[in-house]
Amino acid sequence: MDPQGARAPEARAAGHAVPDAATLLAAHRALVRGRRFDRQATALVKQGRLAVYPSAHGQEAAEVGAVLALRATDWLFPTYRDSVALVTRGIDPVEVLTLLRGDWHCGYDPIAHRTGPQCTPLATQAPHAVGVAYAARARGEDTVVLAFLGDGATSEGDFHEAMNFAAVFQAPVVFFVQNNRYAISVPLARQTAAPSLAHKAVGYGVPGIxxxxxxxxxxxxxxxAAAERARTGGGPTLVEAHTYRMDAHTNADDASRYRSDEEVAAWRDRDPLDRITAHLRGAGLLDAALEAEIAAQAEADAADLRERLPAGPVPGGDELFAHVYASPTPQLRDQAERLRAEQAADELEDAR
Structure with a gap:
């Protein structure tokens, strides 16, 4: 559909089936819920209840659509920006935000949800995704694995290794790149000289779209379509989703230093939630009563998240050094001693 929500004339040009009304309504509901969750998480950072939150505002359609295109038996390997995808997957929002509160645990059960932990280092989850896919095929399963990536991740060696292995061994993987134009402050032009990120697939001998x-x-x-191709033995596909993050990289970033207000405004007119809402209204599938019901449920979810999200963990200083090496190095022991001395000095100062 076009930015105004009208059915695009080239909708079938790529040979893909257009989702039916029930699927689009489910996607709309997930988008409303995802948008409200994202706004609530952003507010929780400002309140000091989250350590950090990488917003997906503006990218929700990419995350929601990718998740809903899979089966419950498939696997996801998300990045730090894919919290909306995890909520769409059915993971408890409180568990989704556990890692972002500063806890060193994942928060949810990866096996139960068939969803890897959110990954902060760029592209390191891509080889894991390929390994799970390769193993599933070896066991005779029809599992498909979707690896979320950002545009910056395509500059990493792990991306190359994962793509190459998946291509050579025809692993059932969908590499889903959300190209939001910036890797923190680095624009796409500084990431690649290729005509598009999808063109990178050519070098590995796999389809790119x-x-x-x-x-x-x-x-x-x-x-x-990419998941079905992988499921039936066709191997991996690289999908590049053109989108835009409306907010800064995280709450610690000042996006005004590297992009203009005019650029942001232009993308605001392409809002994914406004687009699907306009489409469903025009098709007579969404009326005011249903919109109010969906919005009320999203508000109830946000209130539940506010109520149940516990206070941030207060880790002891020793936890910083506990699991770096099996046996602490002299440098780590020295750092730990210096931290303890600083903490003792602070406590003494407070006591005065």
Missing amino acids: GVDGNDVAAVLAVVG
């Missing part, structure tokens, strides 16, 4: 990441219907169709 670009999709409007703000069009949830298009994402559903393209990722669904």
Whole structure:
């Protein structure tokens, strides 16, 4: 669909089936819920209840569409920005935010949800995704694995290794790159000289396809086709979803230093939630009563998250050094002693 929500004339040009009404309604509901969750998490950072939160505002259609295109038996390997994807996957929002509160645990059970822990280092989850896919195929399962990546991750060696291995061994993986134009402050032009990130697939001998990441219907169709191809023995696909993060990289970032207000405004007009809402209204599938019901449920979810999210953990200083090496190095022991001395001095000062 186009940015105004009208059915695009080239909707079937890529040969993908257009999602039916029930699927689009489910996607709309997930987008509303995801947007409200994202706004609530952003507010929790400002309140000091989260250590950090990388917002997905503006990218929700890419995350929601990719998740809904998979089966419950498939696997996801997310990045730090894919919290909306995890909520769409059905993971408890409190568990999703556990890691972002500063806890060193994942928060949710990866096995139960068939979802790897959110990964902060760029692209390191990509080889893990390929390994799970390769193992599943060796066991005779029809599991597909989707690896979320950002545009910056395509500059990492782990991305190359994962793509190459998946291509050579025909692992059932969908590499889903959310190209939001910036790797923190580094623009896409500094990441690659290729015409697009999807073009990188050519070098590995696998299909590469670009999709409007703000069009949830298009994402559903393209990722669904890539997953079916992988499931039936066709091997991996690289999908590049063109989208944009409306907020800064995280709450610690000042996006105004590297992008203009005019650029942000232009993408605001392509809002993914406004687009699917306009489409469903125009098709007579969404009325005021249903919109109010969906919005009320999203508000209830946000209130539940506020109520149940515990206070941030207060780790002891020794935890910083506990699991770096099996046996602490002299440098780590020295750092730990210096930290203890600083903490003791602070406590003495407070006592005065």
